[in-house]
Amino acid sequence: MLGHLGFVKELLSLKPELASEFDSHGSSPLHLASAKGYLEIVKELLLVDPELCMVRNQEGRTPLHVAAVKGRVKVVSELVGVKAESTRVLTDRAETVLHLCVGHNRLEGLKVLVDAIGKDDTLVNWKDCDGNTILHIAVSKKQIEA
Numbered sequence: 001m002l003g004h005l006g007f008v009k010e011l012l013s014l015k016p017e018l019a020s021e022f023d024s025h026g027s028s029p030l031h032l033a034s035a036k037g038y039l040e041i042v043k044e045l046l047l048v049d050p051e052l053c054m055v056r057n058q059e060g061r062t063p064l065h066v067a068a069v070k071g072r073v074k075v076v077s078e079l080v081g082v083k084a085e086s087t088r089v090l091t092d093r094a095e096t097v098l099h100l101c102v103g104h105n106r107l108e109g110l111k112v113l114v115d116a117i118g119k120d121d122t123l124v125n126w127k128d129c130d131g132n133t134i135l136h137i138a139v140s141k142k143q144i145e146a
Contacts (some may be wrong), residue, residue: 003038019048026058027066029074034063034079037072046082053083060092067096068113071106080116087117094129102137107145 009028011018022028030052033041042063045052056062064086067075087097093122095103101110117123125133132140 003036003041005038005040006032006042010043012044016048017143019045019052022057026056028052028055028057028063030055030063031066034072034075035070037067037070037075039074039078042075042078045077046078050082053079053086053126054089056089056091062074062086062089062097064089064097065091065100066110068100068106069104071104071109073106073108073112076109077112077116078120080113087113087123092125096123096126096128097136098123098138099126099128099132102134102141102143105141105143108141 006101017028023032028045030042030045033045048083057066061069064076067079077091091100098110101107101113107124114124129135138145
């Protein structure tokens, strides 16, 4: 949580299974590092267990979701680069990571994600539990750039 890369490296070298431990909110160290934008720590954790990209916390969010909401563009790029299929994991409200970017006005992250997913109409046109696509959300929030 404090971004001490050397400490994280040492812990992971002694006890790599710590990367897969969860806090009381169901968040892994990867969730926490992603939220804080600690890119180098994210990289270290992904070396130990890249599957952590797919794990949802108690709020139903993956590390990619958390990074997108917080606007951690470099972390978003790293997570998608390591585990591209993480872009397909939905929240409990059936939102894609694109919904979260638009809903939280994180346009830089949105650009990275759109580049990463390419011409995937399914993901771009996905409807959340309220029936909203990312275009509906952008219009309702008057986000012309999105």
